[in-house]
Amino acid sequence: MNQLCTSVWGPSQQHPSKMAANSSSTGSKSSNSAGGKQSGPTAEQVVATFQRMRQEQRSMASKAAELEMDINEHSLVIDTLREVDPSRKCFRLVGGVLVERTVKEVLPALETNKEQISKIIESINTQMQTKGRELTEYRERYNIRLVGEGESEAQGQSASSSRDSEGGGSKSGAGVLVS
Secondary structure, three states: OOOHHHHHHHHOOHHHHHHHHHHHHHHHHHEEEOOEEEOOOOOHHHHHHHHHHHHHHHHHHHHHHHHHHHHHHHHHHHHHHHHOOOOOEEEEEEEOEEEEHHHHHHHHEEEEEEEEHHHHHHHHHHHHHHHHHHHHHHHHHOOEEEOOHHHHHHHHHHHHHHHHHOOOHHHHHHOOOEE
16 A cells, blocks of 8 residues: 555655644644755744834834923923023922922933933934834845735736746745735
């Protein structure tokens, strides 16, 4: 029977009943390797990495927006305190404790904080630009397209992509679609 299976299924192929028995022992190795060669990360790994990179960029943008709001609040307080008598009492929240100070003591600290926040925002913006370049390179390397991106291009290429999907085209159109 084994020789019959080999002749019907070929030497590199297995009988379906043996494939089911071997699939539990080999796991996902058979899907990752084609003829013993490693073809790189799977589509799921590519998408997961891309999504992680996008999330990192989003969190940076969120932090930058939050800090921009802090700068606006600092500016409002600084502008208000400049018009007030420097010896006037004011209260500042420091580490969850409300501390009594004078305007003369608080104003320089607020201006310093505002400058530091501005520097942090510049740093985050630089990091976001770097992350954006990394994302672009990653998208180009793995031919990642976002859902709804280039719909006008997709309509023009729909005939060629349907031909590629039928096996009549080249492999270069094998990309990953991300929502």
